[in-house]
Amino acid sequence: MSCQVRHGISYTLYMILPIVQTDVPLGYIDLGSGNPSLDLLPIEMLQRASELYFSSGDRRTLQYGAEHGIGYFLTALAEFLSAYLQLQVNSDALLVTNGASAALDMLCTLYTKPGDLIFVEEPTYFLARSIFADHKLQVETISVDQDGLDIDEVEKKLSREMPKFVYTIPTFHNPASVTLSQDRRDRLVNLAQQEDILIIADEVYQFLAYDHEPPEPMAVFSSQVEQVISINSFSKILAPGLRLGWIQTHPEVLSRLVRSGLLGSGGGMNPFTSAIAYYLIQAGDLADNIARLKGIYQHRLAAMDKALGLYLPEAEYTAPHGGYYFWVRFPGMDVSKMRARAWKSKIDFRPGELFSSQMGLQEYMRLSISYYDAPQIEQGIMELAKCLRGGD
Numbered sequence: 001m002s003c004q005v006r007h008g009i010s011y012t013l014y015m016i017l018p019i020v021q022t023d024v025p026l027g028y029i030d031l032g033s034g035n036p037s038l039d040l041l042p043i044e045m046l047q048r049a050s051e052l053y054f055s056s057g058d059r060r061t062l063q064y065g066a067e068h069g070i071g072y073f074l075t076a077l078a079e080f081l082s083a084y085l086q087l088q089v090n091s092d093a094l095l096v097t098n099g100a101s102a103a104l105d106m107l108c109t110l111y112t113k114p115g116d117l118i119f120v121e122e123p124t125y126f127l128a129r130s131i132f133a134d135h136k137l138q139v140e141t142i143s144v145d146q147d148g149l150d151i152d153e154v155e156k157k158l159s160r161e162m163p164k165f166v167y168t169i170p171t172f173h174n175p176a177s178v179t180l181s182q183d184r185r186d187r188l189v190n191l192a193q194q195e196d197i198l199i200i201a202d203e204v205y206q207f208l209a210y211d212h213e214p215p216e217p218m219a220v221f222s223s224q225v226e227q228v229i230s231i232n233s234f235s236k237i238l239a240p241g242l243r244l245g246w247i248q249t250h251p252e253v254l255s256r257l258v259r260s261g262l263l264g265s266g267g268g269m270n271p272f273t274s275a276i277a278y279y280l281i282q283a284g285d286l287a288d289n290i291a292r293l294k295g296i297y298q299h300r301l302a303a304m305d306k307a308l309g310l311y312l313p314e315a316e317y318t319a320p321h322g323g324y325y326f327w328v329r330f331p332g333m334d335v336s337k338m339r340a341r342a343w344k345s346k347i348d349f350r351p352g353e354l355f356s357s358q359m360g361l362q363e364y365m366r367l368s369i370s371y372y373d374a375p376q377i378e379q380g381i382m383e384l385a386k387c388l389r390g391g392d
């Protein structure tokens with residue numbers, strides 16, 4: 001994904017500055033980036049899995065594949081999810097995708113037409129907003145608080161208008177880092193059933209819990225009801241460059257998805273990469289990688305929390321319990337206006353208004369622990385503090 005699209009430091013700067021082995025220009029600290037640092041991408045695990053794959057000589061995965069994805073990969077994924085989440089996941093509830101983004105785009109294609117209304121959290125993942133804009137969808141926002149999506153507000157708005165779907169990031173939200181409580185999950189699903197509304201639950205941070213486990217993923221409801229579609233990804237637990245993810249939903253819903261023109265023409269998504277991921281999962285490396293990432297991110301999270309307390313005591317935030325993000329409020333400040341000055345100091349962040357469908361949230365910024373190690377995070381927060389205070 002291009003640097004321009006990820007809304008990092010401006011494209012022009014990327015073009016003129018030397019770029020060495022990283023997608024952030026040399027000398028910059030982009031505290032807003034939600035990319036994992038390059039050292040976290042498990043190239044050795046992928047090499048081992050690839051060697052096993054190539055020595056298998058199995059050419060079937062170089063052929064057009066079954067619409068759901070290749071069978072043995074789906075079985076391995078279902079077994080992994082069942083064991084890791086201690087839930088019963090059946091492979092007939094899974095569909096392979098090119099990541100959560102492609103899943104979301106596909107669902108917009110299949111369930112909406114231009115001008116349709118959808119309910120979206122405020123704030124929400126800013127690049128999901130771009131996907132909705134591509135499909136020319138009309139967005140009605142629903143607030144988010146410490147327990148996630150405000151279900152009273154969903155209920156109130158449903159009495160006036162019917163969306164094609166509700167898009168939610170229930171666990172370790174991007175950018176707000178909050179998690180939908182179990183009670184609200186139950187209420188949301190009841191409402192969806194009563195009103196027959198689709199819930200798209202984007203659960204890409206489900207596996208990255210640092211202190212206590214979050215509620216079970218929304219995906220669990222998909223075995224009971226047809227109104228929940230969970231989208232998930234290997235981007236946060238293995239590597240974004242694999243472009244590999246999955247949909248988990250009711251088999252009845254899947255039977256509609258597999259009849260899409262996209263899968264009809266291209267066959268199932270990513271059979272080749274899925275085959276390599278299969279060997280990696282079978283070797284136990286996925287579970288090991290998640291454990292490794294959790295340890296590293298937990299350490300970085302503590303470093304960012306400490307640095308914010310030390311250098312920016314006026315910042316208001318709740319330290320996350322999982323995922324990547326600190327959603328930081330600076331009361332009375334228009335954070336976007338600080339960005340140009342931050343660039344001059346070789347610092348970047350993501351201003352809150354990127355995550356708003358109403359051009360609001362100016363007092364907020366998103367900071368991330370995914371791209372830098374603890375000393376760089378401390379250095380970055382120190383520089384950010386100087387620049388927010390107008391120093392050099």
Ligand SMILES: Cc1ncc(COP(=O)(O)O)c(C=O)c1O
Binds near residue numbers: 099101235240244
């Ligand atoms: C909430 C959310 N959904 C989806 C994505 C993109 O996932 P993928 O790489 O699987 O397309 C991200 C990545 O930042 C994300 O934060």
